[in-house]
Amino acid sequence: MLRKLLTLAAAAFALPAWAEVALPVTYLKLEVPRPPVLSNLDPVPDDLGEAGAQLGLADNQTTGKFLGHDYSLTVTRVPEGGDWLAAARAALAESPFLILDAPAQAQLELADLPEAEGAVLFNATAADAALRDESCRANLLHSLPSEAMRADALMQFLVKRRWTDLVMIAGDHPGDKAFAEAMRRSITKFGLTLKAEKTWVFDADMRRNASQEVPLFTQDFGDYDMLLVADELGDFGRYIAFNTWQARPVAGSEGLKPVAWSWVVEQWGAAQMQNRFEELAGRDMRSEDYAAWAAIRSLGEAVTRTQSADAATLRAYILSDDFELAGFKGRKMSFRNWNGQLRQPIPLVTPRAVVAKAPLEGFLHQRTELDTLGIDQGETKCTAFQE
Amino acid sequence: MKHALALAATLCAAPALADEIWVSNEKDDTLSVIDIETLEVVRTIEVGERPRGITFSKDYSVLYICASDSDAVQVMDPETGEILHDLPSGEDPEQFVLHPNNRHLYIANEDDAITTVVDTETREVIAQIDVGIEPEGMAVSPDGKIAITTSETTNMAHWIDTETRELFANTLVDSRPRHAEFIKGGSELWVSSEIGGTITVFDVATQAEKAKINFDVKGVHPDRVQPVGFEFSAEEATAFVALGPSNHVAAVNPETYEVEEYILVGRRVWHMEFNADRSLLFTTNGVSGDVTVIDVASREPVKTIKVGRFPWGAAFRP
Known part of the structure; x- marks a missing residue:
């Protein structure tokens, strides 16, 4: 009117x-x-x-x-x-x-x-x-x-592809730890399995010796479907792909990334x-x-x-x-x-393409499918918006 | 290569007896020509980069093509498939409409927030009008006095006086307006809003909103019901509305503004065109790269025709 x-x-x-x-x-x-x-x-x-x-x-x-x-x-x-x-x-x-x-x-x-x-x-x-x-x-x-929305976007994709067995390498900056925690929470939320995780502790210059260190570092992960990387600063993640012991794809802060925009x-x-x-x-x-x-x-x-x-x-x-x-x-x-x-929506991107867009088809929600990403109303501890 | 194709096209198409639907393939830089008798693609013609809007001159002697990434409107001889010349179009022409005078093209320049008016005879730009961001939908009233540009990000219909070539009104619509059409002798303007999920109906005399059409496709989340192109059947009995990624076309009663039926088509349905007597409707389905043929009387899809990648616009040629 x-x-x-x-x-x-x-x-x-x-x-x-x-x-x-x-x-x-x-x-x-x-x-x-x-x-x-x-x-x-x-x-x-x-x-x-x-x-x-x-x-x-x-x-x-x-x-x-x-x-x-x-x-x-x-x-x-x-x-x-x-x-x-x-x-x-x-x-x-x-x-x-x-x-x-x-x-x-x-x-x-x-x-x-x-x-x-x-x-x-x-x-x-x-x-x-x-x-x-x-x-x-x-x-x-x-x-x-939020980190939680991005992690959920990635895990929906892994559920869809049935890449259920995961391992993770996380850096030790606060942002890395927070994103790692978001991915752990999301792995549980979507019923995936985190088989093993390691913290990135190297202090050598990886441009020179990633090819020697990363295969050994990832050798005892055993078999898995995808390697998750929590490296929000872009420090070591770029040296992981193609250097892993197993021929496996990389996702998270590197490889296949859930982002707001690209x-x-x-x-x-x-x-x-x-x-x-x-x-x-x-x-x-x-x-x-x-x-x-x-x-x-x-x-x-x-x-x-x-x-x-x-x-x-x-x-x-x-x-x-x-x-x-x-x-x-x-x-x-x-x-x-x-x-x-x-x-x-959260696009899942590689450096050259959009691979998928979350929410992925099949993840349903009574309000809007977009609320399958992140902390939902029923589980939030936020009360400031209630008055 | 282009010449070879054009030549081949000439040879094959010489007796162009059957009516045709021409389709622009946005990501193939080609046009697909569908024979309405056989419902098959009979020609594929190379054009400029990223063709989107296409329209024939009133006598069908030339085809105008928005080659968006070539920053040109190309003018084609539809018999030979040869590009006769380019018209100056402004940057990134996406969609256009030919004035009833068969001479002035009103072009939406998507990247420039401008509507360009080009004289197709002198091949000169005769006006550029500032409009909102990402202009797309274009329409001209039947009497030729009003041109409309809709802007996707500004969420408006801009009303252009074709005499003065100035805006005389700007009316808000829901998010991401895509397409506009005058109906009922030019007394009503319809504007579709892709993200808003509605069609806004304006009374042309007052530019006041008089109705809003909503869509509800069973089993599809409302966010994915995104109206884009629409066309009216014979005597404007039914409006057919492409609903984008919901993969449906709605049949709307233009008197009651109620949806009567939803018809399942290909993926991300975008624009559409009728045959001569408007008994068949051809929809471009971007993601599935095909055209769905709908029988208008029964409102049933009767055939799917594979075309190029990301079919966008469609135009009828007798």
Whole structure:
């Protein structure tokens, strides 16, 4: 009804359309030093995440110009050792809409600021399951899929292929351990078997001797169907494939990877977004870019449909059944209203192709098949969204 | 190679007596020509890169082809299969519509957020109109006064005054609008929304939404029911709507806006076209790489015809 009225209004006034609405968003990044890795082949882009937000802004602005809606984006980088919370307060004083590019702990500290009450914060970079579960915050939404969602996507594929016997090598960085734990949980959830696991402890330079070390390291795994690798930093994983004792495929952080996004996604209209991103950033679009894009587009979609820039109005709409985001992954995306996670398909990719897209056919759910990925409503420990 | 094929095509096709359905194969850079008598592919013609929208001139003397990745609209002699020339099209032309004047092509430039108007006689761009992101669906009203572009990411139907070549209205629809058609003498505009899963019906005089058509395919999750192309049977008695990855075509009553039936076709059904008397409907099925032939009277699929990879558009030629 509202839309009908608005359409009518638009018809009457033609181009200079509807009420002026301005949506300023801050992209707030905490610069964190990355631990060294064995290979320098893949530098992390300096504008990772941020470039996705810029693309989302451009998309919003194009829509906004037909509706009289104004979108803007401020990027604030807090250097290592800088005052994160002071920067957060300054940003919140300008706008309640923030996209956060920071580790989980920093995001929680920000979300708990008195100034952040009623804000709409998007986590675009932290995959930690706890952020969506026992540590969830009502003002913190998540556009990046959790480790649990990615692990479930991979395990669905293994169930489908009947590759049931698994072994795992995990690094000992916190992110590696968390992803390993997510895969263990998911292995249990889908009735697969983890026959053995090892922790990556080598400190030698693997570019020189992976071919000698990895066969021995994997020899006592015995027989299995697939080797899982938890190496979220991209440290040792690249040296595992083709060096294993058994001729077996590799998946997880290497080989077949469950991701939010990859340059190999081209179906479902994705080719056009990849082109737009490439033109804007001069590089391929990655998962963090996608998550930042999805965050700012979610805000844009909510503004378009509600004609409002009020934080409470937008949050309510984003978490409602009416919200739908076309995310170039083959089906509409929406937010889980019990923990603020963006439900989304997870492509399973190699460096050169999409192998499958989860949820895979046959994994059913009473609400939406997308909720077969990650912690479900019945098992969540998140209570902050209940009021 | 192209010449050889064109030559071969000429030899085979000389007495083009039977009616034909032409299909663009997005990932093969070819067109498949289906003989409506035999329901078989009789010619395969190489064209530019990533052909999507195709349409014949009103007298069927030339075929216009959106060769998206060649950044051109190609003009083909359908008798010989030879490309006569390219039209300037703007970047990444995806879909277009020919104005009733048989002269002006309205082209959606998917990568550029622009609708380009090209004069097919002078071969010049006569206007470029800023629209939303990823323009795709194109329609012109029967009287030629209004052109529509739908934009996939902006989720709007943009209303273009063909006299001034300026936008005079922008109306929101559900997510990812794909296709637009005027019906009922130009008094209604229908716009399909792929991700939203709906068709929005507008009253053209006021540009106000007057109805919304929803789809519900038994045994298919609503998220996979994604309306894309649609066409109307004789006297607009029935609208046939391609529902993408649900692998069904819906038969909709245009008076009540209710779905009467769902017809199972090939995988990821995209666009469609009728034969001359509209007794047969041909749907392009992208993922299965084939065309399903539906008998309109019984609403039964009668044949599947293998074409090239990712068939996209379809056009009828007598």
